[in-house]
Amino acid sequence: MASGPPIKLYNTLTNSVEELQLEHPGRLAFYSCGPTVYSYAHIGNFRSFLTADLLFRLARTLGLEVTYVTNITDVGHLTEDDAADADGEDRMAKALQSKEGERFANVWDLARYYTGALLQDWSALNLLEPTVRPRATEHMREQIQAVETLLEKGHAYETEQGIYFSVASFPEYGKLSGNINADALDQEVREVVSDPDKRDPRDFALWKKDAKHLMQWYSPWGWGFPGWHIECSVMANRYLGETLDLHAGGEDLTFPHHECEIAQSEAISGKPFAKHWVHTRFLQVEGQKMSKSLGNFLTVRELTSSKDEGGWGVDALALRMALMSGHYRKPFNFTKATLKASVKHRERIAAAIQLLEQAEGDGPDRLGERLEGLYDRIQQALCDDLNTPEALTAVIEGLKLIHGMSKGLNRASADAGVAWLNHVNDLLGIIHPETPEATETEEDPEAAGIEALLRERTEARESRDFARADAIREQLTSMGIEIMDSAEGSTWKRRSSIG
RNA sequence: GGCGACGUGGCCGAGUGGCUAGGCAAGGGUCUGCAAAACCCUGUACGGCGGUUCGAGUCCGCCCGUCGCCUCCA
Numbered sequence: 192m193a194s195g196p197p198i199k200l201y202n203t204l205t206n207s208v209e210e211l212q213l214e215h216p217g218r219l220a221f222y223s224c225g226p227t228v229y230s231y232a233h234i235g236n237f238r239s240f241l242t243a244d245l246l247f248r249l250a251r252t253l254g255l256e257v258t259y260v261t262n263i264t265d266v267g268h269l270t271e272d273d274a275a276d277a278d279g280e281d282r283m284a285k286a287l288q289s290k291e292g293e294r295f296a297n298v299w300d301l302a303r304y305y306t307g308a309l310l311q312d313w314s315a316l317n318l319l320e321p322t323v324r325p326r327a328t329e330h331m332r333e334q335i336q337a338v339e340t341l342l343e344k345g346h347a348y349e350t351e352q353g354i355y356f357s358v359a360s361f362p363e364y365g366k367l368s369g370n371i372n373a374d375a376l377d378q379e380v381r382e383v384v385s386d387p388d389k390r391d392p393r394d395f396a397l398w399k400k401d402a403k404h405l406m407q408w409y410s411p412w413g414w415g416f417p418g419w420h421i422e423c424s425v426m427a428n429r430y431l432g433e434t435l436d437l438h439a440g441g442e443d444l445t446f447p448h449h450e451c452e453i454a455q456s457e458a459i460s461g462k463p464f465a466k467h468w469v470h471t472r473f474l475q476v477e478g479q480k481m482s483k484s485l486g487n488f489l490t491v492r493e494l495t496s497s498k499d500e501g502g503w504g505v506d507a508l509a510l511r512m513a514l515m516s517g518h519y520r521k522p523f524n525f526t527k528a529t530l531k532a533s534v535k536h537r538e539r540i541a542a543a544i545q546l547l548e549q550a551e552g553d554g555p556d557r558l559g560e561r562l563e564g565l566y567d568r569i570q571q572a573l574c575d576d577l578n579t580p581e582a583l584t585a586v587i588e589g590l591k592l593i594h595g596m597s598k599g600l601n602r603a604s605a606d607a608g609v610a611w612l613n614h615v616n617d618l619l620g621i622i623h624p625e626t627p628e629a630t631e632t633e634e635d636p637e638a639a640g641i642e643a644l645l646r647e648r649t650e651a652r653e654s655r656d657f658a659r660a661d662a663i664r665e666q667l668t669s670m671g672i673e674i675m676d677s678a679e680g681s682t683w684k685r686r687s688s689i690g
Numbered sequence: 691g692g693c694g695a696c697g698u699g700g701c702c703g704a705g706u707g708g709c710u711a712g713g714c715a716a717g718g719g720u721c722u723g724c725a726a727a728a729c730c731c732u733g734u735a736c737g738g739c740g741g742u743u744c745g746a747g748u749c750c751g752c753c754c755g756u757c758g759c760c761u762c763c764a
Contacts, residue, residue: 206694226764239764268762282762369693370760419762441764442695448763472695473758480757516703516713521696522757528701532714542727572704580703584712594728657723664725675726 195253195567196574200246200437201520203445203468204367208576211467213436219250219257220431222465224423224440224448225324227264228305229286231490234514234525235481237316239441239471241511242519242577244318244620246439246469249573252617259321260430263309265302266327266406268419284405298405302328312491315507316514317620323430327422328406334417334425335410337459338397346458350388353400354412358393361454367468368446395451397421420451424464428456438465442472474514474523489525503689509533512621515579531689536587540622543593544612549679550605557599558592559607565589566614573618586615635685641672645681648674 198211213219223243226232240261247259267283283298295301306326313320327334338354341347346360358364365371396418398410407414427435433456440449449468456464473480476487494510496502513533517523565585572581593600593608600608616622635641644663651659664674673686 203694224764227762232764236764242764365693368760371693442758443763445694446760471764473764475757518703521703524702526702528714532702535714538727546728578704580712581705584704587713591729597728652723655723661724668725673726676722676724677727 195570198246198249198253198574200467200469200576203470204466209467211437213255214432214434214466217254217256219255219259219437220435221247221250221257221259221437222423222427222431222435222439223259223261223321224438224444225262225264226309227266227268227282228302228309229267229282230291230305231492232309232312233481234489234491234494234510235474236441237312237318237491238474238514238519238523239439240313240318241316241514242469242471243439245515245573245577245579245618246437247319247321248618248620249570249577252570252614253574257322258431259319260323260325260427261321262423262426263306263324263326264419264422265306266416266422267298268416281404287405308492314624315491315495316511317508317624319620319625325426325430327417327426330422330426330429331408331417333429334421335398335408337421337425337428337455338417339411340459341397341455344458346455347397348390349412350386351400352386352388353396353415353418354398355386355389355394356397356418356451356454356458358391358395358454361458363457364393364450364454367453368450370446370450395420395447397455420448421455423448424452424456424459427452427464428460433460433462433464435465437467437469439469439471442470445470469519471519472522474517474525476525477527478524494530504685505530505689506534506537508621508624509537512536512583515619515621516583518580519577527689534689536583536590537621539587539590539594540612543590543608544622546593546597546600547605547608547612550600550602552601554599554601554603556603556607557601558596558604559611561592562589562607562611565592566611566618569615569618579619582619586619586621589615637670641667641670641683645674645683649681652676 199208200211201207202209211219221243223240225240226236243259243261247257250257267281283301286292287295287298287301292301295304338347341356342349342354345357347354347356398412398415398417398421400413400415401407402414404414404416407416427438438449438452445468453464475481476489479485479487481487481489491507491510492502494503494505495507496504498504509530510533513525513530516529516533565588568585569582572578572585575581589611596604612622616625644667648660648663651657651663667674667683668686671686672683674681674683
């Protein structure tokens with residue numbers, strides 16, 4: 192159906208902006224690396240998932256048939272890829288021992304819990320469900336088979352402690368990250384190798400033998416668990432075939448994760464693994480790197496849960512908007528000011544929707560044509576290396592058009608406005624929630640009391656007792672409630688105030 | 691040391707060599723019993739130094755600075 196401009200994206204593989212090339216015309220095979228579920232995902236994780244979501248939405252609106260795969264890593268991998276000692280801890284094991292981990296019976300339970308939390312936050316941010324969301328633990332057989340194949344083809348070798356990929360057997364190793372010169376890599380770090388039988392410091396684990404690990408599977412090499420990189424190679428191949436059109440993830444994954452994926456997959460298939468690589472930059476919070484020690488580790492639930500629950504009380508779609516207010520490839524500084532601006536924009540959107548719903552009267556559509564032009568601009572901006580700031584600007588211009596028409600807004604124009612907002616939402620997901628979780632609106636526990644006061648104030652206004660009316664306004668304001676008077680009556684809402 | 695991204699007005703941020711980006715914040719105004727919302731008006735920025743050009747925020751060179759990866763991390 193729909194068609195539009197070609198999608199141009201920066202390709203890490205070539206260090207240049209290129210048109211997305213499809214292996215099969217009309218179809219997009221897209222893989223995006225998901226998180227390890229050992230704690231709540233933070234907004235940095237979600238910025239990267241959001242990049243994938245926008246690409247998915249964009250491709251769909253352009254009429255492509257998209258297979259969008261994003262995994263859940265529910266295996267606790269080694270904290271250091273090289274550390275192959277049998278007592279080596281992994282992140283899940285660590286999480287289990289931490290204070291938050293006390294309530295879980297075992298790592299499986301912990302993984303289950305944080306998977307659930309991830310899916311909730313995913314919906315709250317209006318991230319669409321992928322076509323397939325595979326889990327590492329459910330693809331163990333394929334992972335073992337892949338390791339066997341690599342051994343058979345001479346790309347891997349076995350030691351007492353595990354199976355390693357032989358980087359020397361894959362000359363193109365380094366083509367994604369530019370880490371071509373092994374000798375130039377920091378030797379101090381590289382020499383922290385616990386397996387003396389590893390042949391090359393660059394070699395990475397495909398399988399680790401460990402009969403004591405909290406998660407273990409039986410393999411031709413005994414009990415153990417898979418290396419971190421192999422799961423993505425396997426799941427991508429299983430659902431998308433040998434060559435992907437597009438592979439995305441956070442910038443930190445470029446090396447070693449994606450580099451190793453390429454090595455494994457191409458060593459097995461002999462074909463290019465992915466033609467286009469997109470990496471989302473890390474975000475900072477108030478100018479600082481986000482880290483637990485700095486206490487600026489922001490999760491979606493912390494920002495979106497109500498103030499009574501200790502959260503910031505931010506509208507989830509405003510958070511989504513804030514996360515796309517910077518370009519995915521530029522350093523992004525997440526600040527309260529940005530969030531505030533996004534909250535404001537969301538309020539404008541809500542006001543516009545109300546306006547459109549109330550519009551009546553005959554007359555020609557005086558909005559549709561101009562809005563369509565803006566839709567094209569949004570789509571073009573996204574096709575141009577996912578220029579979300581430019582896209583948001585066009586959205587705001589559209590809102591301005593709608594608001595600016597308030598008096599002449601007849602039904603036909605309003606219908607065009609509603610249609611436009613829906614189309615914008617298909618592309619950006621910032622207009623209204625599309626998932627059941629996000630649609631649920633909780634009844635405000637104080638609603639009855641507030642409405643009683645509001646009625647009292649209305650009566651006071653009708654009898655022109657403005658002193659009384661203002662006193663009630665004051666009282667509600669101190670409760671964090673804002674009242675809006677209009678010809679149709681008075682309404683209220685909780686004031687959104689950040690910091 | 692290697693690889694890469696980036697430096698625009700108080701803040702965020704777009705920008706194809708020549709024509710007002712836009713937003714948030716601020717100030718002023720219209721409307722409103724008051725307020726909110728909405729709308730209108732105001733503010734001349736492009737890290738530094740050279741170069742190319744009739745003309746550079748936009749191209750080239752050098753310098754300075756910020757950030758990321760190279761080690762678990764989205």
